[in-house]
Amino acid sequence: MKITSIKGFSDIFPGEVETWQWVEQKVREIFTFYNFAEIRIPIVEKTELFSRSLGETTDIVEKEMYTFADQDAKGTLLTLRPEGTAGVVRAYVESEMFKIEAVRKLYYLGPMFRRERPQKGRLRQFHQIGAEALGRSDAFIDVEVLLLLSDFFSSVGLEGAELQLNSLGCEQCRPKYRERLLDFLKDHDVGLCGNCRRRMDRNPLRVLDCKEPGCGEETKNAPSILDSLCDPCREHFDLVQRLLWQADVRYDLNSRMVRGLDYYCRTTFEWKSSQLGSQSAIAAGGRYDGLVQELGGPAIAGVGFAMGIERLIMLLRMKENHAPAGPLVYVAWVSEKARGWAFPVVHRLRRQGVLVEMEGEARSLKSQMRRADKLRAPLVLILGDDELDKGIALLRDMTNKQQEEISLEKVEEVLMLRKAN
């Protein structure tokens, strides 16, 4: 029986991996420019970290986490991280970073795991790029984070992503809004789909972004969270919008946008694209002012986002060719003696920085030429017994079909020269 990969876990092969490397390079460039520093955190954490920060009743915690017992005596429950924010905040609190410098701007990049049914734009192991700004509660940092994302998108040439913006309020105003909404929904529950009637108790906000047309109709006049914000939240959100406007970043207000994790408050946002299929969010995030404290730290605010790399790459559509440079010289050999002569030469050339590839098996010269052509090598060094006897090698220029004889002693020298050009 052939062993296959796990459902929802995929390989990234050469050809595609170059695009990943290019994206990662852009991340480092842009994020560093905004003074975000990379942090690398473990892929496995204690289960409790996630259940406490994401919320016990979220889908992720209830049914999507890869959780297992450690081999220690207590059988400590461990979980493959389903997202990055919890781990970053844990590291921030645990290392007491805030004592030295309360404000930290961090980013990370790596695999996340959620046991969902795979579909377009959704895998069980997927990759996220995330940024977290800890220690500031002002609207300016919310917008700085949004501008970072926006600049990143333009640096990779992403077009057609739309920003949706909302505010979820704080512990003061959100519970009040929740009550108001619930009252409204109770009066209208006849027109709601079965799904939404179930949603009412668990997370009434979610009823608002139900895809059923009937539910949309029924909740058309539902109270909006944006009309229910308390004064500080209102001012915060107004400033966010004013700054975005100033920075020329377009957005749509969406008071029905819900975030999946419990820790969000105030500003939340989502970048969406219509070209992604049903899973349309490419990046999403928001403010999480209570999280640091929830994880045992001081009352320190935070704001951040996560972006799905697979989804991002789907949208980039390989506009640019990120393939690495092919070999400068392809060495074709037609006898074992020639191969034996060429092998150490190839090695020496590589050590001197010349990109050389050499045929690996005894094949016709024709097929070796084909291979060289396919690799787009501009030069082919041809070696056979005839040449060795004469003390020469043939150097063919693939672009103009010119071929010259060079003495064996000069091969390295000549190729070094070609490299320089």
Next chain:
RNA sequence: GUGAGUGUAGCUCAACGGUUAGAGCACUGGACUGUGGCUCCAGGGGUUGAGGGUUCAAAUCCCUUCACUCACCCCA
């Protein structure tokens, strides 16, 4: 977890229940005895996802199972 769709050569796909399951691309070789792209010719490559059933006969129909895809749920 629920629902639908699809599984045939390395890839993209054909084949009314009826000869030996084909084509394009890719690969290998030849035309060009040791020279790439274009063209022409030839060749290799398949347990038709797996297992069972119906039938004189199954890639084709039925059942089971597995995998993939898309959607719901939910989310990056």
